[in-house]
């Protein structure tokens with residue numbers, strides 16, 4: 001759905017930045033966790049599980065809000081292939097934000113490990129214990145994390161291209177918004 005405002009809904013903008021910080025933290029916590037042992041490993045894993053499940057809950061809140069409030073139209077002069085790439089990459093980002101926590105949860109279930117959120121609170125297993133499946137999901141968690149990281153780097157490059165080179169208001173639509181910045185969408189084009 002397209003939106004009349006040139007900006008994303010304020011709640012979507014807040015969720016975008018909150019979740020961007022959480023996902024980036026999770027990627028680094030994950031890599032840090034598997035590169036260490038001892039108490040640091042235990043502490044990082046104790047942070048990794050609940051933060052990952054929080055991302056899953058936030059994406060379940062964000063998706064209906066996104067469907068209800070829509071997205072501002074991309075600039076008319078943006079080549080069609082770039083518009084398509086933007087839509088496809090956003091769908092993949094949503095899939096990864098929901099998929100990574102699910103794989104984590106499923107993998108611990110298949111490995112027979114408790115999915116602890118706090119010391120005394122655990123989520124139910126979503127798969128029966130199956131070590132071959134655990135091995136597969138453990139690999140999938142790594143591979144999808146690497147692809148997710150690459151996708152985020154491409155997304156960041158595209159956002160910087162809009163904000164610093166094209167200066168077409170796309171970055172502003174996800175940050176302070178046009179009204180707060182005192183800029184009309186037409187001025188975006190005139191700025192170039």
Ligand code: HEM
Nearest residue numbers: 026027030031034049052053055100101104105115142145
């Ligand atoms: C957005 C969500 C998530 C991201 C971005 C993420 C990312 C990562 C990364 C990058 C690794 C290191 C992989 C490697 O180098 O092999 C990892 C490992 C792991 N993650 Fe996640 N993860 C997420 C959600 C979850 C959730 C929800 C759980 C469990 C409930 C979980 C459980 C684990 C476990 C158990 C490991 C491996 C620890 C080990 O083998 O020692 N992850 N994660």
Ligand code: HEM
Nearest residue numbers: 020023024066071086090093094152155156159170171174
């Ligand atoms: C780190 C710096 C980041 C910047 C500067 C940034 C910037 C932006 C901008 C400008 C948009 C609007 C693009 C458009 O309408 O075409 C956007 C959308 C989006 N971003 Fe980011 N982003 C960042 C990180 C992330 C991260 C880490 C994630 C997720 C893991 C993410 C997920 C998304 C998604 C899913 C959308 C589509 C929004 C929607 O249509 O609901 N972003 N981002």
